């Protein structure tokens with residue numbers, strides 16, 4: 001079991017080994033890139049420290065809240081906008097304009113209007129992570145085979161019923177792929193928001209360590225956020241295997 | 249009875265290209281319980297006509313009347329079976345067949361009984377828990393037929409349902425369809441490219457001319473029922489009809 005888990009992520013182990021060797025080779029100063037063994041050791045200690053765990057919990061809460069909102073709203077907006085010609089006409093140009101916009105640039109505005117704790121960060125995660133979900137949902141909903149919808153309509157399903165019981169399930173595999181992209185974005189953005197405006201959370205831990213030149217401590221939150229992303233994606237992959245096995 | 253009253257269809261293209269005239273003034277009466285087949289060259293509008301009768305695509309002119317009333321969209325009185333099967337890939341065989349019953353809030357126990365009955369009818373009982381991607385083409389089409397039969401439509405609309413199958417499977421499904429039809433006497437509107445299939449199955453064959461489609465001939469198939477394939481193949485009238493209609497198809501193309 002453990003062996004299999006190790007084998008399935010041996011490329012990660014290789015990466016860590018490369019980091020270790022590179023850091024010990026003397027090509028970069030230890031103060032800039034400490035060996036991963038030290039970082040992992042320190043991570044283990046941090047994970048047993050109340051203050052660090054509190055920051056981790058804060059970040060995790062913001063991450064999951066923002067992601068959950070992005071998933072819910074993204075699916076709803078994407079699928080609903082795909083149903084009518086007007087919806088499609090509004091959706092496409094709007095997404096083209098708003099998609100490339102660097103949302104982090106709006107963060108100062110969010111801070112000033114929504115306060116300085118959780119809300120602006122959750123909103124930032126939401127407006128960044130919603131795009132891959134919304135795009136996937138919209139285009140997948142448009143691509144659903146019309147004969148599936150006709151078959152349901154003939155069986156007595158209402159148009160709304162078709163959206164819920166035909167279009168949504170048919171679009172689910174693509175939507176889940178969108179959610180996996182959104183999860184990665186959410187990890188990046190929540191961390192960024194805590195770096196740009198420190199106060200608490202993993203990003204704040206990292207910034208404070210960096211300012212004090214505690215280079216090992218600086219890498220601990222980085223390792224932890226990437227670990228969170230890894231766990232999140234593994235869970236989503238599990239959902240895919242369990243619930244979307246039909247899609248192959 | 250289903251009445252097609254000067255049904256015509258012109259597709260306008262979203263891109264703004266030339267509109268396509270697919271059907272021009274199709275009129276026909278389809279009697280209850282009749283097995284009526286439409287044949288015609290590719291692109292003459294056969295599928296379009298079937299989609300209009302199903303209420304999936306609006307006609308540009310004319311009307312489709314069921315029992316004297318113009319149709320308003322799709323309804324469970326007209327059940328489609330498509331060439332591409334169009335099964336719900338996220339549902340098992342059993343769940344696919346059950347779909348229409350669930351949509352119409354048939355009580356659970358009754359729905360279960362009906363699904364079992366249909367699984368037996370199409371010989372799929374031991375495949376009930378499989379997903380569509382795990383089935384062969386013939387099995388998929390059996391599921392599609394059972395899914396449509398489940399909600400007991402009075403009319404079956406079948407668009408080349410056996411077109412994607414190999415000859416052996418097609419013959420088998422033709423026989424099964426005939427058995428079902430002889431027992432339940434549904435009205436069937438059937439589309440095919442196969443003249444022999446049309447003659448084997450139908451009471452009546454409508455031959456369409458090339459686009460924009462119009463009915464060029466209306467042929468009564470005066471062959472005895474119940475039909476047995478071997479007897480029929482030797483029947484002189486069968487051979488005559490196949491040759492006659494085949495010739496018409498050649499001259500319409």
Ligand SMILES: Nc1ncnc2c1ncn2[C@@H]1O[C@H](COP(=O)(O)OP(=O)(O)OP(=O)(O)O)[C@@H](O)[C@H]1O
Pocket residue numbers: 259260261268269270288289290291292293294295296297459
């Ligand atoms: N959605 C559509 N938009 C525009 N034109 C269409 C559309 N569907 C069909 N057509 C056109 O209408 C005509 C009739 O098409 P249809 O699919 O009904 O023919 P068919 O007789 O079923 O052909 P086949 O035997 O190949 O299935 C064709 O010229 C086709 O290009």
Ligand SMILES: [Mg+2]
Pocket residue numbers: 294295296407
């Ligand atoms: Mg066709």
